[in-house]
Amino acid sequence: MSWCAVPRRAVFCLLAAGLSFIPFQDTRAAEAISGFDFLSQQNQELQQDNFANPGYLWVEAGAARFAEDGCTDCHPQGSMRGVAVKFPRLDTATGLLENLETQINQCRTEQTKRKVYGYESQALLSLTTYISAQSAGLRWSLGSPAGSSGILPVALKTAMDRGEAYFRERRGQQNLSCAHCHEQNAGQRLRGEIISQGQINGYPAYRHVWGTLGSTHRLFAWCNEAVGAEPLMPGNQTWIELELYLRYRGQALKNESPAVRR
Amino acid sequence: MDELKPRIRMPQHVAAGEVFQVRTILPHPMETGYRRTRMGEKIPRHIVVAFTVHYNDELVFAADIGPGISSNPYFEFHVRASRSGELVFRWEDDRGQVWNISQKLIVNP
Numbered sequence: 013m014s015w016c017a018v019p020r021r022a023v024f025c026l027l028a029a030g031l032s033f034i035p036f037q038d039t040r041a042a043e044a045i046s047g048f049d050f051l052s053q054q055n056q057e058l059q060q061d062n063f064a065n066p067g068y069l070w071v072e073a074g075a076a077r078f079a080e081d082g083c084t085d086c087h088p089q090g091s092m093r094g095v096a097v098k099f100p101r102l103d104t105a106t107g108l109l110e111n112l113e114t115q116i117n118q119c120r121t122e123q124t125k126r127k128v129y130g131y132e133s134q135a136l137l138s139l140t141t142y143i144s145a146q147s148a149g150l151r152w153s154l155g156s157p158a159g160s161s162g163i164l165p166v167a168l169k170t171a172m173d174r175g176e177a178y179f180r181e182r183r184g185q186q187n188l189s190c191a192h193c194h195e196q197n198a199g200q201r202l203r204g205e206i207i208s209q210g211q212i213n214g215y216p217a218y219r220h221v222w223g224t225l226g227s228t229h230r231l232f233a234w235c236n237e238a239v240g241a242e243p244l245m246p247g248n249q250t251w252i253e254l255e256l257y258l259r260y261r262g263q264a265l266k267n268e269s270p271a272v273r274r
Numbered sequence: 275m276d277e278l279k280p281r282i283r284m285p286q287h288v289a290a291g292e293v294f295q296v297r298t299i300l301p302h303p304m305e306t307g308y309r310r311t312r313m314g315e316k317i318p319r320h321i322v323v324a325f326t327v328h329y330n331d332e333l334v335f336a337a338d339i340g341p342g343i344s345s346n347p348y349f350e351f352h353v354r355a356s357r358s359g360e361l362v363f364r365w366e367d368d369r370g371q372v373w374n375i376s377q378k379l380i381v382n383p
Contacts, residue, residue: 066346069278069301077277134277223303223345 044264045198047273050208055220059272067141067218067270070134070225074142077135082124096144097152097267100256102168109171109252112140113227131246132230141216141225144269151266152213152259168256175257178250185240205274210235211262212255214271221274228255280375282363287380288355296327296335297350300365300373306341322347322367329379330359355381 048056059065078084096112103110103118110118116139117128129136154164154172164172179190193202194210201207218225221234232251233243244250278301288294300322307319319341327335335351353361358381365373 063281063283063297064299064348066299066301066348069281069299069346072281073278076279138277 044211044262045209046262046265046268047208047211047214048268048271050206051272051274055272055274059214059268065218065270065272067145067216067225067272070138070141070216071145071270073134073138074140074145077138078142081120081126081139083119083139086123090146092143092146094147094150096140096147096269097150100171100252100259102165102171107167108249109256111228111252111255112143113229113247114252116140116143132227137216137225137227140227141270144216144267147267148269149266152263154256154260154263171253172256172260174250175253175255178254179257179261183239183241184236186238188239190235209262210258211265212258213262213265214268214273216269217271217273219273225270228258280363280365280373282361282375282377284361284377284379286378287382290355290381290383292355293352294355295350295352296361297348298325298327298363299346299348300325301346302365302367304341304343304345304347308341320367320369322365324364324366325349326364327351327353328362328364329353330357334361355379357381 048059051059062068075089078087079089099115100109100111102108103114113131113136116136120126121128129139154168182189182192190210193207197207198209199206212228212231215228215231216225217231219231222230227246229246229251232254233246236243280298280300283297285294302322303320304322305317305320307317307321309317311317321341322339322343325335325337325339325347326333334353335349337349339347358379360376360378362374362376
């Protein structure tokens with residue numbers, strides 16, 4: 013798929029038509045590899061076992077909470093296929109990028125008149141896992157249906173560029189960027205472990221390092237601490253922009269939530 | 275972990291005399307008591323210590339559990355079907371918390 017081969021005439025026509033869409037060059041690595049392929053065979057089997065995979069504890073809890081919290085007033089149980097892979101997306105009202113957690117809390121306050129859930133609370137995790145699991149096997153659509161074909165609205169592309177900038181920015185005592193490990197050294201060893209590409213297609217995921225399930229923001233905080241950097245607060249815009257870039261980077265991969273990871 | 279509930283997977287109907295598999299998983303941190311926080315403070319032990327399964331009041335499976343068992347303990351075992359009735363699953367941890375789940379079983383003669 014050669015996205016940069018969009019003829020100039022077409023670009024001009026698009027811009028002239030007043031649409032704020034931009035085709036962009038595909039700068040990703042040749043092949044996106046899921047964290048699944050870096051797992052031991054035991055963990056791969058564990059992930060694929062929908063009983064023993066501990067992530068399903070949160071899927072079931074999420075199903076119960078989905079009904080209890082009034083979500084079923086608008087969304088029938090089991091009707092959320094395709095929803096999780098639309099995020100992150102632009103909230104047209106605020107102009108901010110929102111992820112699934114943001115959207116759930118927005119629905120809670122605006123539609124069901126309830127209070128927000130804390131970002132890494134068990135309640136919010138169970139809902140995001142329940143909703144994400146219904147999109148298992150799907151690919152992300154980058155905030156808009158057109159996004160998966162290499163054309164993005166300008167505002168979304170700008171946010172994604174900031175996400176990529178964060179990915180390539182050095183930070184922490186170790187003064188490393190995400191790209192140093194997950195792009196330059198993916199496949200190499202870091203002590204006893206083989207470095208993955210750092211893809212997030214399995215999240216929310218059950219991580220053995222934590223002994224529990226966590227969100228992408230928990231992962232980013234962990235990665236920050238791994239290089240001796242002060243983590244940002246969960247739910248911040250910078251990390252949602254990073255999520256958007258990572259969804260683009262891993263777009264060839266399918267949603268595996270709830271995945272098992274080391 | 276009150277959000278999460280134990281899960282049981284076993285058949286609803288079995289033939290008399292048939293051996294069937296029961297799979298169980300309990301949400302629990304299974305904190306060993308040997309870990310420390312980054313500030314050096316000990317994280318107290320918090321583990322499940324006992325798991326029993328009764329089939330129509332007869333004990334069919336029991337486990338004494340220690341800190342070597344990882345979080346969200348998973349157990350699977352086999353039972354031979356005799357009469358219709360109920361399997362009762364009971365976990366207890368070292369802080370006195372108890373989980374009790376029962377699952378009906380229909381045995382076809």
